[in-house]
Amino acid sequence: MRQLTDPARPPDPGSPDEPARRREFVQTLAQARRLGRQVEGVDAIYAIDDEEDAFRLMLEIAQEVGWERQGWKIAATNPALQRKLRTQGPVCGATFRRFHQQAPAVLRRDELLDPVIECEFFFTLGTSLPARAAAYAEDEVAQAIAAVHAGIEVAECRYPRKALPAAWYVYADGFASGRYIQGPELSGWRVRLDQGVDVTLRRNGQWLGQGSSHDVMGHPMRSVHWLVNRLRAAQVPLRAGDVVSSGSCNILAAARAGDRYTAEFDGVGTVVLDVV
Numbered sequence: 001m002r003q004l005t006d007p008a009r010p011p012d013p014g015s016p017d018e019p020a021r022r023r024e025f026v027q028t029l030a031q032a033r034r035l036g037r038q039v040e041g042v043d044a045i046y047a048i049d050d051e052e053d054a055f056r057l058m059l060e061i062a063q064e065v066g067w068e069r070q071g072w073k074i075a076a077t078n079p080a081l082q083r084k085l086r087t088q089g090p091v092c093g094a095t096f097r098r099f100h101q102q103a104p105a106v107l108r109r110d111e112l113l114d115p116v117i118e119c120e121f122f123f124t125l126g127t128s129l130p131a132r133a134a135a136y137a138e139d140e141v142a143q144a145i146a147a148v149h150a151g152i153e154v155a156e157c158r159y160p161r162k163a164l165p166a167a168w169y170v171y172a173d174g175f176a177s178g179r180y181i182q183g184p185e186l187s188g189w190r191v192r193l194d195q196g197v198d199v200t201l202r203r204n205g206q207w208l209g210q211g212s213s214h215d216v217m218g219h220p221m222r223s224v225h226w227l228v229n230r231l232r233a234a235q236v237p238l239r240a241g242d243v244v245s246s247g248s249c250n251i252l253a254a255a256r257a258g259d260r261y262t263a264e265f266d267g268v269g270t271v272v273l274d275v276v
């Protein structure tokens with residue numbers, strides 16, 4: 001496999017060595033995730049053609065990592081976030097079982113890669129949604145949901161913030177798939193989310209950001225519905241027990257060592273994370 005420090009070579013789309021370059025790209029990102037490291041210059045290994053290619057690479061890399069998958073994350077679920085994250089619409093990434101835990105949680109800053117705190121809703125599937133030809137209706141997806149919890153996503157990126165490649169490369173890396181801290185359950189989740197849940201993020205008790213479940217495609221259920229059909233079109237089933245992180249309620253806050261983050265979900269409860 002190419003060493004991460006090798007000098008960059010310009011990619012040559014359509015050249016005979018393209019399959020080898022693709023393989024090298026997949027192995028490089030999978031290895032970076034396994035080692036908890038960041039890499040630079042991956043766009044010199046392989047030229048990503050389009051968003052579909054980026055999505056396929058995300059699936060291949062998640063497979064190559066070899067860890068048990070827990071579910072999926074969704075990102076860029078409103079126009080402001082899409083502008084910020086340089087996407088045309090929502091995007092997704094695989095998440096891994098080893099990085100899901102219950103609140104209250106403690107994470108070491110020196111083990112995190114440019115961590116960003118986000119307040120989200122975690123949807124757990126009670127029944128599987130197999131790949132099929134026909135699109136799933138939103139109600140079918142809602143019926144498959146066993147529980148919804150308030151949660152914190154700690155997004156992480158295998159590229160350094162100061163040298164971020166084009167958004168398709170971020171997509172291939174799982175769009176900052178990181179750590180997932182599950183908090184209290186939303187009893188009667190459908191009614192609660194129809195009404196809207198306000199969220200406040202505090203750092204050491206000080207206000208840091210404000211958002212709402214309505215910031216997630218108008219309703220987080222829409223974002224889960226989008227994911228189910230995105231995966232269905234690629235013949236990827238969702239399994240009972242999969243956890244889907246909805247996308248951020250419009251709060252992206254850099255995590256610092258020594259700080260306590262509290263995500264207050266109005267009428268639901270609080271998710272506490274200490275970064276040490």
Ligand SMILES: C[C@H](O)CC(=O)C(=O)O
Nearest residue numbers: 075076155175176247248
């Ligand atoms: C940087 C993150 O991928 C953003 C995200 O998770 C979200 O939009 O939600």
